[in-house]
Amino acid sequence: MLIIGxxxxxxxxxxxxxxxxxxxLPEGEVGIISQDSYYKDTSHLSYDERxxxxxDHPRSIxxxxxxxxxxxxKNNIPVQQPVYSFVxxxxxxxxxxxxxxxxxxxxxxxxxxxxxxxxxxxIKIFVHADTDERLIxxxxxxxxxxxxxxxxxxxxxxxxxxxxxxxxIEPMKEYADIIIPNNKYNTVAINIVKTIxxxxx
Numbered sequence: 001m002l003i004i005g006x007x008x009x010x011x012x013x014x015x016x017x018x019x020x021x022x023x024x025l026p027e028g029e030v031g032i033i034s035q036d037s038y039y040k041d042t043s044h045l046s047y048d049e050r051x052x053x054x055x056d057h058p059r060s061i062x063x064x065x066x067x068x069x070x071x072x073x074k075n076n077i078p079v080q081q082p083v084y085s086f087v088x089x090x091x092x093x094x095x096x097x098x099x100x101x102x103x104x105x106x107x108x109x110x111x112x113x114x115x116x117x118x119x120x121x122x123i124k125i126f127v128h129a130d131t132d133e134r135l136i137x138x139x140x141x142x143x144x145x146x147x148x149x150x151x152x153x154x155x156x157x158x159x160x161x162x163x164x165x166x167x168x169i170e171p172m173k174e175y176a177d178i179i180i181p182n183n184k185y186n187t188v189a190i191n192i193v194k195t196i197x198x199x200x201x
């Protein structure tokens with residue numbers, strides 16, 4: 001199994017890069033694990049307490065479960081990937097059956113911050129995007145998909161998103177094998193990744 005880690009700041013375009021890679025590969029041979037599914041279970045907290053959690057800090061992620069699931073998949077054992085609700089700030093209680101694949105893509109803003117997880121990646125990719133561009137994308141997504149209001153998103157950006165990005169995400173570039181600029185010129189980097197995957201397949 002080839003395991004690829006794709007990291008980068010919020011709104012940098014990781015999903016776009018993942019989709020560009022998926023579009024070129026045989027269907028059914030690539031699986032995806034999203035870090036967002038592995039936010040810690042916060043059922044013991046009230047909604048108001050959950051809202052206050054810093055979800056951009058590595059300690060908000062259940063890395064132990066993520067590593068355990070990746071190890072299972074590597075050993076050809078299917079896993080139940082948790083389902084997370086950004087509206088409720090908690091896991092839903094549902095799971096998604098995730099089958100082992102020849103290639104597993106793990107994507108998320110904080111995946112390179114965990115040494116054990118990082119060591120499991122055969123290829124580490126960092127998607128880079130302009131700060132303003134990322135903020136605009138985050139605003140659009142949080143307002144339309146997650147029911148947030150403009151003020152709430154901007155306050156969160158200033159108080160947690162940006163400081164956490166500078167402290168935990170940006171420094172992870174040094175661990176990346178490939179840094180992909182998320183603009184229309186990223187086709188060369190994507191093609192390199194596809195070539196590596198195809199060679200493994």
